Amino acid sequence: MFTGAPVLDSPAMTSDSHPFAEYRRRAERCRKTLARLERWSLALANTRLTLFLLALALAGLGWWGKLPATALWAALGLGLGFLVAAVAHDRVLSAGERARHRLAINERGLARLEDRWAELPQLGEAYDDPSHPYAHDLDLFGRSSLFQLLDATTTRWGEERLAGWLRQGAPSSEIASRQQAVAELAPLVELREELEAEGRMLAETKPDPARMLAWAESKRPARFARVSRWLPFALPPLTLALYLAGDFGLLPARLWFAGLGAQAAIAFFAS
Structure with missing residues (x-):
């Protein structure tokens, strides 16, 4: 059984030693950040729900003539507020997910140091x-192996590269180059944690890029890119044209809301 990780009662590594203290400090910081983001997320979720219900109520009452026509504009304003809150909420959720991954990274570091296989x-x-x-x-x-101790990869290719390095030897020049890279990256704790967290956010399990590469090498991305380039520029004048056509009675008066909704959807998913 491989026992390369130092244990708590090792004379060279105690719970007050630098790696333990650093992992615990960073883990505690992640917990505080996560708690703050969860409070923000709850507040924004309630704000989104309130704005949506108010906008829906005003739009319905204005549509059926129970309120003046200005209620529709008020509903539109609340709808825009809902979109702003939705974008902000999405960013808070993303930041919360990143904080959870950072916490998991530091807890994993402690598990490695304490032999919690x-x-x-x-x-x-x-x-x-x-x-x-x-x-x-x-x-x-296998269980309690060198691979289990070392593996912090977040993609299938990274995992395969690590396994390949363990199974195969390398020239001395290559070994020296790897050691130099390790020496350069070792003090960059924040950068390494950020890169691993971004990799963990790709998927719950390590993604296999083979299908993505096959898709990227096909003709579909080029067609999609052409459409995605002109669509954001075409929708605003199209929405304005629909509004004017509805105002002059050429088309249903509220058809322009479809164009506005499409623009809001693009803004939301592109954020």
Whole structure:
């Protein structure tokens, strides 16, 4: 069994040593950030619901003539406020997800230092080769393995690269280059945490980029890019034309709301 991670009672590493203190400090900061974002998320969710219900009520009453026509404009203003709140809420939710991933990263770091193997789920058993000359002797893969201790990758390619490095030797020049990269990245704790958090946000499980590359190399992205480029510019004049046509009685008076809704949807999903 590989036991490369120092334990709490090791003379070289105690709970007050720098790695422990740093992980705990960063984890506590993430918890505070997450709690603050959850409060903001709840407030924005309530704001969205209130604005939506008010806009719906005013629009319905104005549509059926129970209120003056200006109620429709008030409903439109509340609808725009709802969209603003929705965009803000989405950003808060995204920040909260990032904070949760950062917390998980630091908790995983503590688990590695304390030999809590059950909290390190990636065993790398798929890369275990019984015929490999030294994989079993060095416990490269499987439970309590070197791969389980080291793996902090967030993509399938990264995982495969790590497994490949463990299974295959490398020239001394390549080893020196890797060690130099490690030395440069080691003090950049914030950058490393940010990169890992961004990778974790891609998906719950490590994504396989093969399908994405196949899609990117097809003709569909080019057609989609052409449409997505002109659509935001075409919708505003189209919405204005629909409004004028409705005002002159050429089209239903409220058809222009469809164009406005399409613009709001694009703004929401592009944010």
